[in-house]
Amino acid sequence: MTARVEVSGIGVELGGRRVVDDVSFAAKPGEVIGIVGPNGSGKSTLLRAMIGILTPAAGSVHIDGLDVAKTKARDRARVLAAVLQDATGDFDLTVQDVVMMGRACYKKAFERDDDRDRTVVADALRAVGAVDLRDRRFAFLSGGERQRVLIARAIAQQPRVLVMDEPTNHLDLRHQFDALALPRKLGVTAVIALHDLNLAAHYCDQLLVLHHGRQVRSGTPEEVLNSETLAEVYGVAAAVTPHPVTGRPHITLDPTHQAETGQPPRSWPVPGRDYLMEKESP
Numbered sequence: 222m223t224a225r226v227e228v229s230g231i232g233v234e235l236g237g238r239r240v241v242d243d244v245s246f247a248a249k250p251g252e253v254i255g256i257v258g259p260n261g262s263g264k265s266t267l268l269r270a271m272i273g274i275l276t277p278a279a280g281s282v283h284i285d286g287l288d289v290a291k292t293k294a295r296d297r298a299r300v301l302a303a304v305l306q307d308a309t310g311d312f313d314l315t316v317q318d319v320v321m322m323g324r325a326c327y328k329k330a331f332e333r334d335d336d337r338d339r340t341v342v343a344d345a346l347r348a349v350g351a352v353d354l355r356d357r358r359f360a361f362l363s364g365g366e367r368q369r370v371l372i373a374r375a376i377a378q379q380p381r382v383l384v385m386d387e388p389t390n391h392l393d394l395r396h397q398f399d400a401l402a403l404p405r406k407l408g409v410t411a412v413i414a415l416h417d418l419n420l421a422a423h424y425c426d427q428l429l430v431l432h433h434g435r436q437v438r439s440g441t442p443e444e445v446l447n448s449e450t451l452a453e454v455y456g457v458a459a460a461v462t463p464h465p466v467t468g469r470p471h472i473t474l475d476p477t478h479q480a481e482t483g484q485p486p487r488s489w490p491v492p493g494r495d496y497l498m499e500k501e502s503p
């Protein structure tokens with residue numbers, strides 16, 4: 222199951238300061254939206270406001286017409302699941318117990334787990350490659366193992382919308398790919414905050430660039446990712462060329478070059494001149 226997400230004019234104040242200001246976007250059912258931007262630009266705050274754990278000073282979030290702010294936590298959890306940054310917790314629980322917490326929104330207080338819950342939990346563990354961790358104590362897992370278990374807990378909620386804040390944190394390369402491919406595999410709509418722009422370009426349909434709490438660019442990765450944006454928003458020099466295999470925008474950073482002009486140095490590889498694009502190959 223998937224859903225349409227509409228974020229309208231969200232503004233959040235923290236410590237007397239507006240840290241997210243007038244952010245709006247819409248995700249069609251099944252779309253993956255990437256939220257990118259420098260440290261402190263408001264990505265996590267926006268996601269927290271979206272899932273209802275921060276009360277926005279302005280704006281609204283609707284999922285298939287349902288107003289998130291006016292929905293009870295239990296009902297919200299059946300529609301929307303979140304994996305937040307470093308929400309590792311110190312649960313003295315097994316991995317199976319932690320993932321089973323994702324089923325709480327479907328049960329009354331003290332209701333026992335049934336076969337359906339156990340099947341959903343087993344499937345969720347399989348989806349993140351963590352079946353062999355099932356009986357381990359959550360508190361003693363590595364950072365990447367914990368992250369995968371928390372993703373499994375979100376999957377066990379069987380949401381229509383998945384919100385993830387830096388889901389690739391602590392994950393090795395293979396598991397980064399798996400985590401970002403998950404929304405499409407599950408068929409859910411996703412809103413994902415990401416620092417890695419190359420991964421964002423590959424896995425997201427639309428990108429929203431935040432800078433000082435404001436959305437300064439939005440559109441497809443092709444529309445948004447260019448040398449000018451990277452210079453203006455991140456203050457770095459970078460060449461953006463089509464990825465030699467996928468054709469998606471690929472960013473090559475130049476750590477030695479100051480981003481005063483936003484223009485890449487002349488020595489950057491040029492597609493077609495320095496390497497062949499796949500479609501040009503014989």
Ligand SMILES: Nc1ncnc2c1ncn2[C@@H]1O[C@H](COP(=O)(O)OP(=O)(O)OP(=O)(O)O)[C@@H](O)[C@H]1O
Nearest residue numbers: 235236237240258259260261262263264265266267
């Ligand atoms: N509880 C709070 N009180 C006051 N200011 C806060 C609070 N939480 C966050 N902020 C500030 O809000 C701004 C946005 O923070 P946020 O965590 O949303 O940024 P971010 O884009 O997710 O950053 P990062 O890439 O570093 O994770 C920052 O300047 C941060 O210091």
